[in-house]
Each structure stands twice: as C-alpha cells, then as structure tokens.
Amino acid sequence: MAESASAPKARLIVNQFKAILISCILILIGQQIGFKIPIIKAIPGMLIVLLICIVAILIKDFTPRLKFPAFAWASLLALLLTMPFVPTSKFILEYTNSVNFLGTTTPILAFAGIAVGTQVDRLKQLSWKLVVVAFAVFLGTFFGSAVVAEIVLKIQGLI
DSSP states (O other): OOOOTTTHHHHHHHHHHHHHHHHHHHHHHHHHHOOOOOOHHHHHHHHHHHHHHHHHHHHHOOOGGOOOHHHHHHHHHHHTTTSSSSTTHHHHHHHTTTTTTTGGGGHHHHHHHHHHHHHHHHHHTTTTTHHHHHHHHHHHHHHHHHHHHHHHHHTTTOO
16 A cells, blocks of 8 residues: 555654654653752753744754744744743743753753764765864854853953
8 A cells, every 4th residue: 555645744743753852751861860960850840942943843844935934933932932032932931941951961962973973984075075064063052152252251340
C-alpha cells in the first residue's frame, strides 16, 4: 500500500518533536545539575518553551513559501507573547524565569556539533576559506559585544 504524500512530512514533524523533547529533558537535567534549579520547578517553563518550538515548526512547515527558519518563528512568537501589553506576558515570564537560558545552550550546541560533524566532507571543500570567515565572524562578534558592553556600562555609570 502506497504512503500518502503527507506521510513523510508528518514523520518529519514527529522526528522534530522527538528531538525537541529530548533537548528539553537534557535541559531540565542541566538546570538541576548546573544551576541547582529543581526539575519540578523548571518543568512549567520548559513546557512553554516546548510549545513555542512546536508551534514555530508547524508555522514553518505550513508556510514554505516564506523561507523563514523555525528558530526565527520561535523567536518572533516568544517576543510577541511576552510583550508587556499582551495578556500572556505575565504568565509566560513567570514560568520561563525559572529556566536558566544559559543552561539551554549545552544540548543545543551539542546537537549543532553533531550536525556539523556529519558534514565534514562538505566542510573540507570549503578549505581555508571557512577558517578566514569563522575568524572574521568571531572577531567581529567579540569586538561588537565589547563595544556594546562598554557603552551600556558607561551609561549605567559602572565604569
């Protein structure tokens, strides 16, 4: 029996959901270990983050002509839901404040590293050019951050 055309898309969405769920579990464990935030306390905030991620993926999948990545949809959705004049703002911020977002970077960067690791042959084709571009990006990010920090600290009168 032949699969319908939507079956691969549904399977992709299910696999994306599984990856996000695994990330959320790892993040919760990291919250407990690294920041001493009890898992039970962080679960409501992590469920909100999970829901925003799922909605972002669905929006991306149902608007393929826009060529807007899911993480951008998630950022935009989170921004809109937490604006001060939006009724959901207080509720979402109350619960997501119990999730230390620095702790979310470890599993996400691990997955990114795995994804890059599977593309080693393509990276080899870029050769030394990749190193030059990466160095320029790192340098620009470092100095850009330093300039912004300097300005903010001077405005606050801390330096």
